[in-house]
Amino acid sequence: MESLHIDDVKALAMSAHGDARARRSLFADALEGEGRRSANALWALTHLPSQDDVFIAEHRRELTALALGAADVTRRRLALTLLERLEWGVDQVDTALLDFCLGHLMDPSEAVGVRALCAKLAYRQCCHYPELLGELRQSLLMLDPALLKPGLKHVRNKILEGSGERRVESGERRTTRCGRPLSTLRSPLSTPDRLFSLRDEKYAAFQRPLLPNLAPESIIGVRTPALRLLAKELRGSAEAEAFLAALPHRYFEENQLHAFLVAQEKDYRRCIERLERFLPFVDNWATCDQLSPRVLGRHRAELLPEVRRWMASGHEYTCRFGIGMLMRYYLEDNTFSEEYLRWVAAIDREEYYVRMMQAWFFATALAKQWSASEPYMHDGRLPDWVRRKAIQKALESFRIPAEHKAHLRGLSFSALRDP
Secondary structure: OOOOOHHHHHHHHHHHHOOHHHHHHHHHHHHHOOHHHHHHHHHHHHOOOHHHHHHHHHOHHHHHHHHHHOOOHHHHHHHHHHHHOOOOOHHHOOHHHHHHHHHHHOOOOOOHHHHHHHHHHHHHHHOOOHHHHHHHHHHHHOOOHHHOOHHHHHHHHHHHHHOOOOOOOOOOOOEOOOOOEHHHHOOOOOHHHHHHHOOOHHHHHHHHHHOOOOOHHHOOOOOHHHHHHHHHHHOOOHHHHHHHHOOOOOOHHHHHHHHHHHHOOOOHHHHHHHHHHHHHHOOOHHHHHHOOOHHHHHOHHHHHHHHHHHHOOOOHHHHHHHHHHHHHHOOOOOOOOHHHHHHHHOOOOOOHHHHHHHHHHHHHHHHHOHHHHHHHHOOOOOOHHHHHHHHHHHHHOOOOOHHHHHHHHOOOHHHHOOO
């Protein structure tokens, strides 16, 4: 069967719009047809008027299965196009589809159109969960804009610009894709067994180069959304308490799960105790940066001495964690003091991940406290490598106005170049 002309596709869609039987026949061809016949039917379905979204929503599961299983990029893209036009409330979040989207979004061998649709669908689902939204932002920030095609670059930028705007209503009941509360999904497996049951070898292969200081065999390959859902499932259970006490852990994902469990702690003092026990065992940047208990932000006066103590730690990732907390909670106008800039500038460490966090801190300070932080970019108060990286990150930021970026570009070229 030959490809249809666009006019034929529109005519087919319009005829199906007014005929329920024709819509069902078209959908059957999309799912059961082979090759071009299936692609033509999917193409016609994408041109149905918005009034037919109810019909499309009734076949959400079949379209998801088609998107995940289609061998050819055309049908995969068209199925994702249909899914993207649907509403994605908290009850419609589909972990299999979300995992698929997060994986294919980061796959440079995937078609650009598919990657852009995966980014949109991931955002539509992650926006209900601040933790997942943060994970999506981290993934998008890992994509080098200079290497992206315009379409994908535009989607990336729009999501990064708007991903902080949507929030989950307090007290809202969160459910899995099948509508069951998370607490009903517990299994009798031990925690490591459960992690291996969620294993994705391709994802493990993707992660290993990003965590070069970890032994390859210590990375199981479990996607972060699945780990966060497992943490929610275990929260408050005896199994969680036993797991938190069983330090050190063997696998990277165990450390990630530990971080997500600690992040759920609502009692400030107990949270500090759990952090004190766990931080010495943190051995990678990902766990360090995703360890972000919200309760800390509600106790900023009490937290500040702890932050300074963590920054003074001889342990690489405890120091990085301390700088990260100072960046997260103490750069706003109502919490900022210029001495915080001096604290971070005074850290004289050679570890790469400490220096990168120093640069990240000053790039954020340039966005939030320009007048106080700008002198550090050219008066020798920062280690030169940190200064260069801070300028680089600032130039990539959406939060810094164009005139400030122009000023940073006007600094000496040596400030922008790696040694």
